[in-house]
Amino acid sequence: MAAEKRFLPVENPTLPFWLTERSPLDAHRSTPNLPDESDIVIIGAGYAGVSLAYHLLTSISYSTKRPSITILEARTVCSGATGRNGGHLRPDIYGSIPLFIRRHGLDAAVELAEFELSHIKAIQDVIEKEKIDCDLVMTRNMNVYFGTDRGNKVRKVIEDLKAQGCKFLDDLVFLPEEDIESTSGVKGTKVGFSFTSGAIWPYKFILGLLEKVLEYGGDSVNLQTTTPVNSVTSEAPDRHVIHTPRGSIKAKKVVYTTNAYTFGLLPEYERAIFPARGIVAHISVPENQTPPHLPLSSYALRVDPRTGVDYLIARPDGSIIVGGAHHLHQDNNDEWFNNIDDSKLIESTKDYFDGYMQKHFNGWEDSGASVKELWTGIMGYSSDTAPHIGEIPSRPGQYIAAGFNGHGMPVIYLSSKGLAQQILEEKPFDETGVPRTFKTTSERLETAASGKIGGDIF
Numbered sequence: 475m476a477a478e479k480r481f482l483p484v485e486n487p488t489l490p491f492w493l494t495e496r497s498p499l500d501a502h503r504s505t506p507n508l509p510d511e512s513d514i515v516i517i518g519a520g521y522a523g524v525s526l527a528y529h530l531l532t533s534i535s536y537s538t539k540r541p542s543i544t545i546l547e548a549r550t551v552c553s554g555a556t557g558r559n560g561g562h563l564r565p566d567i568y569g570s571i572p573l574f575i576r577r578h579g580l581d582a583a584v585e586l587a588e589f590e591l592s593h594i595k596a597i598q599d600v601i602e603k604e605k606i607d608c609d610l611v612m613t614r615n616m617n618v619y620f621g622t623d624r625g626n627k628v629r630k631v632i633e634d635l636k637a638q639g640c641k642f643l644d645d646l647v648f649l650p651e652e653d654i655e656s657t658s659g660v661k662g663t664k665v666g667f668s669f670t671s672g673a674i675w676p677y678k679f680i681l682g683l684l685e686k687v688l689e690y691g692g693d694s695v696n697l698q699t700t701t702p703v704n705s706v707t708s709e710a711p712d713r714h715v716i717h718t719p720r721g722s723i724k725a726k727k728v729v730y731t732t733n734a735y736t737f738g739l740l741p742e743y744e745r746a747i748f749p750a751r752g753i754v755a756h757i758s759v760p761e762n763q764t765p766p767h768l769p770l771s772s773y774a775l776r777v778d779p780r781t782g783v784d785y786l787i788a789r790p791d792g793s794i795i796v797g798g799a800h801h802l803h804q805d806n807n808d809e810w811f812n813n814i815d816d817s818k819l820i821e822s823t824k825d826y827f828d829g830y831m832q833k834h835f836n837g838w839e840d841s842g843a844s845v846k847e848l849w850t851g852i853m854g855y856s857s858d859t860a861p862h863i864g865e866i867p868s869r870p871g872q873y874i875a876a877g878f879n880g881h882g883m884p885v886i887y888l889s890s891k892g893l894a895q896q897i898l899e900e901k902p903f904d905e906t907g908v909p910r911t912f913k914t915t916s917e918r919l920e921t922a923a924s925g926k927i928g929g930d931i932f
C-alpha cells in the first residue's frame with residue numbers, strides 16, 4: 475500500500491523568537507464547538523487569512539451584506555510562515571523585476587513593483603489606525619555584494635531598468651565603492667545600494683489585526699484554532715462542506731489561505747505551489763551588555779557568488795534576526811524542497827549563524843553575540859514566482875490567496891484587500907488593484923503541471 479502523503483502542519487514546531495511573547499488569542503476558540511454553517515470559511519490563520527478577514531469586515535459593502543465568517547486554523551494563530559519569518563517588510567523593486575519583464579513585459583513588472591511599494595504606506599496606515607504595537611521600523615535596506623562580478627551585473631540590470639523608465643527605481647541609491655564598508659558596517663563589501671524598507675514583528679502585527687477582526691465582527695466571526703481541515707467537498711457553487719476532525723461546517727464560500735500546505739486540499743496546485751523550508755536565527759549580546767551600533771536596521775548580504783542571500787534586521791532592542799543560508803542546502807533537496815517539517819532544523823545549516831555578527835559586521839568582534847533562538851519555517855514557493863489570488867478555476871465559490879514565496883510581507887495585505895472585493899462585491903479581478911500576474915488561472919496551473927516554468931526561483 476502506498477504511504478499516505480502528509481499535508482498538514484506538523485506538531486511541535488521549532489520555537490521562533492516571534493512566538494516567545496504570545497497573545498491571549500493565540501489558541502483562541504470563539505465557541506466550544508464549530509458552528510454548523512458560515513457564509514465564508516477561511517482555512518488558515520496566517521497573514522493571508524487574518525488580513526483577508528480584516529478586509530472583509532472593513533470593506534464598504536460589509537455593512538450592507540454582513541456575512542458570517544469562520545476561520546479554521548490547524549495549529550495556533552500565526553504558527554506558519556508568518557510567525558516564523560525574517561520580519562522584513564522589504565519591497566522587491568529590482569530582484570525579480572527583470573524576470574517579470576522577460577515573462578510579462580515592462581508594464582506588468584512596473585505594476586508589481588509599485589504594488590509592493592504601496593504596501594509600506596498601507597501597512598503604516600493600518601498600524602496607526604488600529605494602534606497595533608508591533609515594532610514597525612522604517613529604514614533603508616542595505617544590499618551588499620562581496621564580489622564585484624555579481625554586484626556589477628546587478629548594477630547593470632538596474633541601470634538598464636532606469637533607462638527603460640522604471641521611475642520606482644529612483645528610490646534606489648548606489649554607494650560610492652570607497653564608502654560601502656563604512657556606511658554599511660559590513661566587512662569586505664565591494665558593491666552596495668540602498669532603498670526604502672521596513673522591519674516589523676509579524677506575529678504582533680497579525681495578532682493586532684485579529685483582535686480588530688474579532689472586535690468588529692462580534693458574533694458574526696468565529697475563530698477555531700487547532701482545527702485542521704482534512705478535505706472540502708462541494709455540492710453546488712454556494713454549498714461547500716469543510717471537514718475537520720472536530721466535525722464539518724457548511725459554507726457558501728471557501729477561501730484557502732493555506733500557503734505552503736495548499737497542495738493537500740487542492741491537488742491541482744501541487745506543482746504550482748510547493749513547500750520550501752527555510753531557517754532563521756535570533757542573535758543577541760549577553761544580558762546587561764549594549765549591542766554594538768548597526769548603521770541601518772535592514773540588510774541583504776549577498777554572501778554567495780552565485781545565488782545566496784542572507785536577510786537581516788536589527789530589532790529596536792539591538793538584537794538581530796537573520797535568515798537565509800540557502801546556498802548551503804540548496805543542492806540537498808530533501809533538506810528544504812517539498813519539506814513541511816518545521817519541527818526540525820536544517821542539518822547542514824544549523825551552525826551557520828554562530829559567530830555571524832562577529833564575522834560580517836565591524837565593531838561586533840568582541841560583542842559576545844550568540845544565537846538565542848533558531849527555527850525553521852515553511853514557505854509556499856510558486857513555480858512561476860507569482861502568488862495565486864482569486865477564484866479557483868473549475869471550483870466556483872472557492873478562492874485562494876497563496877504562494878507568497880519567501881516574500882509575503884509587502885504583498886499579502888493589499889492582495890487580501892483585492893480578494894475581499896472579489897468575494898464580497900463580486901468585483902472582477904482586473905478592477906481590484908492586484909497585479910495581473912497574481913491572478914490564479916487554469917493556464918498557470920497547466921504550465922506548472924507541465925513543468926515548463928520553474929527552477930529559477932532565486
Ligand SMILES: Cc1cc2nc3c(=O)[nH]c(=O)nc-3n(C[C@H](O)[C@H](O)[C@H](O)COP(=O)(O)OP(=O)(O)OC[C@H]3O[C@@H](n4cnc5c(N)ncnc54)[C@H](O)[C@@H]3O)c2cc1C
Pocket residue numbers: 482483517518519520521522523546547548549550551552553554555556557558559560561562563564701702703704731732733734735736738739751752753754785797850851852853875876877878879880881882883884886
Ligand atoms: C523562514 C522564512 C523566512 C521568511 N522571511 C520573510 C521576510 O523576511 N519577509 C517577507 O516578506 N516574507 C518572508 N517570508 C515569507 C512570509 O512569511 C510568507 O510569505 C507569509 O507569511 C505567508 O503568509 P500566509 O498567511 O500565506 O501563510 P502562513 O503564515 O504559512 O499561514 C498559513 C496557515 O494555514 C494553516 N493551514 C495550512 N493547512 C491547513 C489546513 N489543512 N487546515 C487548517 N489550517 C491549515 C497553517 O497552519 C498556517 O497557519 C519568510 C518565510 C519563511 C518560512
